[in-house]
Amino acid sequence: MKIGIDLGGTNIAAGLVNRHGELTEVVSEKTPETQGKIIEVMVHLAKKLMACAPIGLVGIGVPGVLSADAKTVIHCPNADMMNTPLAQIMEEALKTSVYLGNDANAAGLAESHYGALKDEPNAAMFTLGTGVGGYLVVSGKVVTGAHGCAAEFGHTYVGPRHYDCGCGLNGCLETFSSLRGLQASVLKALNEGVESKVLAQAVKENKLDGKLILDRAKEGDPAAVIAFETMIFGLSIAIRNLMHLTDPAVIAFGGGLARAGDFLFDALREAVVPEQLAYPDIATPKFVGAQLGNDAGIIGATLLDRLV
Ligand SMILES: [Zn+2]
Structure with missing residues (x-):
């Protein structure tokens, strides 16, 4: 044992x-x-x-x-x-x-040995929780880097953002596509006058969690939709960069926000379009949910x- x-x-x-x-x-x-x-x-x-x-x-x-x-x-x-x-x-x-x-x-x-990435020599995983974690396998080897800090997808640059990341930089994927990122996007939208009674009430009660925001986005709640689209935008840029860097066959998504499942994966499939890729004829990676949960x-x- x-x-x-x-x-x-x-x-x-x-x-x-x-x-x-x-x-x-x-x-x-x-x-x-x-x-x-x-x-x-x-x-x-x-x-x-x-x-x-x-x-x-x-x-x-x-x-x-x-x-x-x-x-x-x-x-x-x-x-x-x-x-x-x-x-x-x-x-x-x-x-x-x-x-x-x-x-x-x-x-x-764990996913590579027993779960969603089993027997995949070229794969990646995004952990979408409070922050964004990354895991990368290339030609069967887990990439850890020269200093042990490779595959920090959360701190890769995807575009300017209205607030700084916890690491001190601006434009990190984590500020677009984590729980903190979703919450910040909702607050910004509400401050700018976007109407959402449910989310405004949740902010007052300190109950603005990831599940609520993603559920409301499914319902078409305007502030939640803005937050979700921002999340998808950030992830689609990161995935596009990853495809050009390491060409993974499968990308798994874990963490609390990945529980949105097909709602998330379908939006990503729509956002990662061949026109944005240097080799549009090559198949895009499969997007799957992590299987082992917590x-x-x-x-x-x-x-x-x-x-x-
Ligand atoms: Zn950062």
């Missing part, structure tokens, strides 16, 4: 995964605010699982940037970590091998040793 840990901004979830990639036990706790407490919780959850079965390794999916050798968390503001030698700290506490990886890569690895982060964390 292996242990996978998904270090999220809200929850830390850890699970036991068998050699078929099946999750047999999950434990979780709220993510504390400080680095020391976060590490304590991860050690505690892993030890709980270690009491259930002999463990081969522990993998941790981290929502941030890692060193090229994937042993140190260089930058992870959500988990209060900077230049933290997390692998070593965890190995000393747990007395077993610990592997780190970017959380989007963990989710992508479990992908934990299951994929147990595969992170394969990136080393």
